[in-house]
Amino acid sequence: MSQQGSKMSKRNDGAALEVLTLRLDGHLFALEAGHVREILDLGPVTEVPSAAPFVNGLINVRGKVVPLADLRLKFGMEKTSATIDTRVIVIEIDLAGDQTTIGLLADKVFEVTEIVPAEIEETPRIGMIWRQEYISCVGKRGDDFIIVLDIAAIFASALRDRKGDTRSKRNAA
Amino acid sequence: MKAADPKEIFQQEAQDLLVQLEQALLDLEHAPADGALIDTAFRALHTIKGSGSMFGFEAVAAFTHHVETAFDKVRQGAIAPNRELIMITLHARDHMRQLIENPEAADSSAGQAILAELQRIMEAGAAPVAATPAGPASYRVRIAFPRDVMATGTNPLLLLDELRGLGRATVAALTDDVPTLDVIDPTACHVGWEVMLSTAQPPTAIEDVFLFVRDEMTLEIEPIRDTTPETPLGEILSQRGDVTSQAVEAALHEQKRVGELLVEAGAVSPDKVNAALAEQQHLRRDGAPKPSANSSVRVPAERLGELMDQVGELVIAQSRLRQIATVSADQQVKSVAEEIERLVLELRDTTMSIRMVPIGALFGRFRRVVHDLSRDLGKEVALTMEGEETELDKTVIEQLNDPLVHLIRNAIDHGLEDPAGRAAAGKPQLGHIKLAARHAGMEVLISIQDDGRGMNRERIRARAEERGLLAKGAAVSDGELLQMIFQPGFSTAAQVTSLSGRGVGMDVVKRTIEGLRGAIDLQSTPGHGSEVTLRLPLTLAIIDGLLVRVGNGRYVLPLGAVEECVELSAQEDARSRGRSFLNIRGDLVPYLRLRELFACQTPADPYQKVVIVSSGDLKVGLVVDQVIGDHQTVIKSLSKLHADVEMLSGATILGDGAVALILDIPHLVEFGQVREENQRAAG
Numbered sequence: 001m002s003q004q005g006s007k008m009s010k011r012n013d014g015a016a017l018e019v020l021t022l023r024l025d026g027h028l029f030a031l032e033a034g035h036v037r038e039i040l041d042l043g044p045v046t047e048v049p050s051a052a053p054f055v056n057g058l059i060n061v062r063g064k065v066v067p068l069a070d071l072r073l074k075f076g077m078e079k080t081s082a083t084i085d086t087r088v089i090v091i092e093i094d095l096a097g098d099q100t101t102i103g104l105l106a107d108k109v110f111e112v113t114e115i116v117p118a119e120i121e122e123t124p125r126i127g128m129i130w131r132q133e134y135i136s137c138v139g140k141r142g143d144d145f146i147i148v149l150d151i152a153a154i155f156a157s158a159l160r161d162r163k164g165d166t167r168s169k170r171n172a173a
Numbered sequence: 174m175k176a177a178d179p180k181e182i183f184q185q186e187a188q189d190l191l192v193q194l195e196q197a198l199l200d201l202e203h204a205p206a207d208g209a210l211i212d213t214a215f216r217a218l219h220t221i222k223g224s225g226s227m228f229g230f231e232a233v234a235a236f237t238h239h240v241e242t243a244f245d246k247v248r249q250g251a252i253a254p255n256r257e258l259i260m261i262t263l264h265a266r267d268h269m270r271q272l273i274e275n276p277e278a279a280d281s282s283a284g285q286a287i288l289a290e291l292q293r294i295m296e297a298g299a300a301p302v303a304a305t306p307a308g309p310a311s312y313r314v315r316i317a318f319p320r321d322v323m324a325t326g327t328n329p330l331l332l333l334d335e336l337r338g339l340g341r342a343t344v345a346a347l348t349d350d351v352p353t354l355d356v357i358d359p360t361a362c363h364v365g366w367e368v369m370l371s372t373a374q375p376p377t378a379i380e381d382v383f384l385f386v387r388d389e390m391t392l393e394i395e396p397i398r399d400t401t402p403e404t405p406l407g408e409i410l411s412q413r414g415d416v417t418s419q420a421v422e423a424a425l426h427e428q429k430r431v432g433e434l435l436v437e438a439g440a441v442s443p444d445k446v447n448a449a450l451a452e453q454q455h456l457r458r459d460g461a462p463k464p465s466a467n468s469s470v471r472v473p474a475e476r477l478g479e480l481m482d483q484v485g486e487l488v489i490a491q492s493r494l495r496q497i498a499t500v501s502a503d504q505q506v507k508s509v510a511e512e513i514e515r516l517v518l519e520l521r522d523t524t525m526s527i528r529m530v531p532i533g534a535l536f537g538r539f540r541r542v543v544h545d546l547s548r549d550l551g552k553e554v555a556l557t558m559e560g561e562e563t564e565l566d567k568t569v570i571e572q573l574n575d576p577l578v579h580l581i582r583n584a585i586d587h588g589l590e591d592p593a594g595r596a597a598a599g600k601p602q603l604g605h606i607k608l609a610a611r612h613a614g615m616e617v618l619i620s621i622q623d624d625g626r627g628m629n630r631e632r633i634r635a636r637a638e639e640r641g642l643l644a645k646g647a648a649v650s651d652g653e654l655l656q657m658i659f660q661p662g663f664s665t666a667a668q669v670t671s672l673s674g675r676g677v678g679m680d681v682v683k684r685t686i687e688g689l690r691g692a693i694d695l696q697s698t699p700g701h702g703s704e705v706t707l708r709l710p711l712t713l714a715i716i717d718g719l720l721v722r723v724g725n726g727r728y729v730l731p732l733g734a735v736e737e738c739v740e741l742s743a744q745e746d747a748r749s750r751g752r753s754f755l756n757i758r759g760d761l762v763p764y765l766r767l768r769e770l771f772a773c774q775t776p777a778d779p780y781q782k783v784v785i786v787s788s789g790d791l792k793v794g795l796v797v798d799q800v801i802g803d804h805q806t807v808i809k810s811l812s813k814l815h816a817d818v819e820m821l822s823g824a825t826i827l828g829d830g831a832v833a834l835i836l837d838i839p840h841l842v843e844f845g846q847v848r849e850e851n852q853r854a855a856g
Contacts, residue, residue: 043830044830044831044832046726046727046824046831046832046833046834047725047726048815048818048821048834049726049770049771049772049818049820050771050772050818050820051814051815051817051818052814055814055815058811058815058824058832058834059832060826060830060831060832063486063489063826064809065809065811065824065825065826065832066812067811067812067814067815069814095812095813095814096813098812098813100812100813100814101812102812102814155814158814159813159814
């Protein structure tokens with residue numbers, strides 16, 4: 001599964017892209033299905049004091065302690081309390097050399113679907129309210145757009161953003 | 174489960190044999206006449222050759238054959254194991270290792286070169302060696318100093334220590350001549366000694382020890398012959414002339430312990446019997462130097478890891494059961510739960526003890542490192558080791574190899590001066606590196622100490638300023654300055670050698686140790702050397718913890734660090750802010766309000782508790798809302814996303830399935846102490 005590579009061109013390899021679609025603050029997003037391990041109801045969350053706000057929780061996933069990330073905060077959306085639709089998407093990504101399991105909060109999870117190459121468009125340089133580096137590509141679905149997130153890039157940047165931490169920078173390099 | 178590949182078994186066995194061979198060779202360098210060492214080396218070679226050809230490692234067998242032939246000659250006494258021979262055999266050992274581990278990559282021409290060199294040394298050394306006795310001889314050394322020996326500035330203890338340096342010694346004191354208290358002269362030496370010494374050195378070496386007091390004292394050196402560990406005590410006594418054989422005979426007729434009887438009969442003083450007993454003990458140990466290693470089983474490390482994980486899950490499941498049983502009214506459930514708890518705890522302890530291995534095996538590897546470095550750098554280095562029996566989690570030990578090699582290299586390369594430098598500093602030519610391990614509370618301390626030049630503060634500062642790590646002329650504590658050497662790319666070495674000075678490494682050392690949840694302390698005295706101490710947690714898997722609540726969050730404190738729990742009195746609570754320390758039986762202990770530290774929003778409990786924790790000599794109080802109780806804590810490490818949260822050392826899963834955080838006591842204590850100092854400075 002290719003997770004690294006340049007932002008724009010990496011989806012132009014001709015194969016259909018399998019994604020999991022979800023909703024965050026009314027917008028339709030998607031994750032590459034290859035990263036996704038399971039989808040869980042939200043259980044008790046333990047707050048981690050003095051951690052970055054967007055990853056300040058820990059949850060128990062089948063006996064493993066897993067960090068819980070709220071992508072809404074990464075995209076400048078308001079933090080909301082959980083609803084009946086709230087789900088945790090458990091993903092596994094390579095984080096600075098470690099295979100890491102992370103839980104992602106989603107307001108609602110829809111389905112696993114395919115985006116065929118004809119529907120894939122380059123990330124427009126302008127007109128996007130979200131940081132371009134977090135977005136893998138944009139798929140068209142009828143009149144709607146699906147924003148496919150580059151989660152590896154999101155968490156790599158979370159490591160980089162940490163204040164005065166030389167350690168992770170060296171690992172990521 | 175797949176059947177073990179016989180080739181793999183051979184490779185594993187050969188590993189052990191190669192280690193044995195290496196150790197024997199290194200020992201042989203210092204004790205060339207030790208027959209037992211020559212035999213060990215020979216046996217290792219012989220077994221490798223034999224099982225090598227059996228399992229189809231023909232190249233190994235063929236190569237080892239030549240080395241074995243050479244050592245057979247050594248064993249027969251035809252050739253002395255000189256430095257050159259030992260060196261080439263060490264090379265041969267390395268080549269054998271390559272042949273065994275990675276036969277395709279082995280360079281056969283290198284092997285040929287080693288064999289040719291071996292051949293040359295064999296021919297050169299073929300002259301028969303002087304007829305030195307193979308193996309160490311045992312001596313009985315009786316020492317009686319003149320009464321006024323201490324007045325002349327001689328310290329008998331130092332002489333005894335020197336004697337110990339010659340070989341394995343058992344010392345027994347003879348206190349027959351010590352007078353009663355009313356007539357004793359406290360400045361006189363009333364005690365004599367008997368030393369049973371096994372040494373490869375000639376008896377003259379023993380006399381040399383007493384060179385300066387030889388004329389005034391009584392010194393008897395007798396070889397111990399014809400006594401085996403089975404020699405009866407009576408026989409030893411009579412052979413030593415302490416008692417006549419008739420007296421022994423007479424005593425033997427009464428079937429009691431012979432030594433006791435002889436004392437009762439007044440034939441010999443209790444001390445003499447003790448000395449003879451010590452001698453018997455000494456010989457017994459000569460007879461059986463090592464316990465057999467056959468009673469162990471090889472288990473792949475991953476399988477142990479799996480076992481530990483499963484025990485961890487079991488501990489978590491058990492704490493859920495305990496929670497259910499506590500609220501249940503069913504007595505049967507309660508009693509089963511208790512029994513399971515006991516069994517799980519025992520299982521946990523056993524499993525953890527399986528993973529504990531003595532650090533000696535790791536230390537042993539460094540002898541070769543020191544040996545090779547000493548040769549390459551032209552510095553004479555003596556490596557001493559202490560606390561090899563200290564046990565540590567196997568996974569920790571494995572990860573310690575690289576950092577320790579690096580620190581030892583640094584100590585020899587940068588720490589120790591070259592021979593000219595040592596002479597100029599008035600130090601003996603021989604540099605010392607000391608490797609020590611010991612337990613201290615919940616931690617294991619491993620230190621590397623050298624007697625070299627010490628770290629150069631000015632150079633570290635200059636380098637830190639040059640690299641922009643430190644503002645020019647900024648005030649920084651000595652400890653912080655020394656810690657600069659752990660910054661990536663930091664090196665003060667004027668010259669880059671092939672070994673160190675490239676500035677890669679110290680940061681890796683620090684990262685590895687921190688990855689093991691440990692810390693590094695540095696101490697350095699200019700001109701006298703440096704000491705690096707690695708502080709490591711005893712185990713990485715399960716700890717006994719104290720569960721507390723702060724706001725809505727539950728936290729675990731390692732129980733080993735908890736000193737006591739006290740209540741924060743209302744008046745203490747009210748006047749806090751300005752000065753936050755408690756008076757614990759006369760000690761001022763600073764305290765931290767965890768609610769403030771964790772920015773808790775919920776209202777505080779009316780009666781706040783203080784948990785006093787310690788790290789090293791320092792104590793700090795942690796104010797919590799509630800002390801819940803003890804908790805078996807299975808440590809789960811935090812992901813890299815939370816690696817920057819220094820107050821936490823990990824997380825665990827509670828009986829109800831929720832996650833609790835484990836507090837990092839050393840960090841909190843440090844934080845509390847620093848804040849305390851700042852407050853004092855401000856106030």
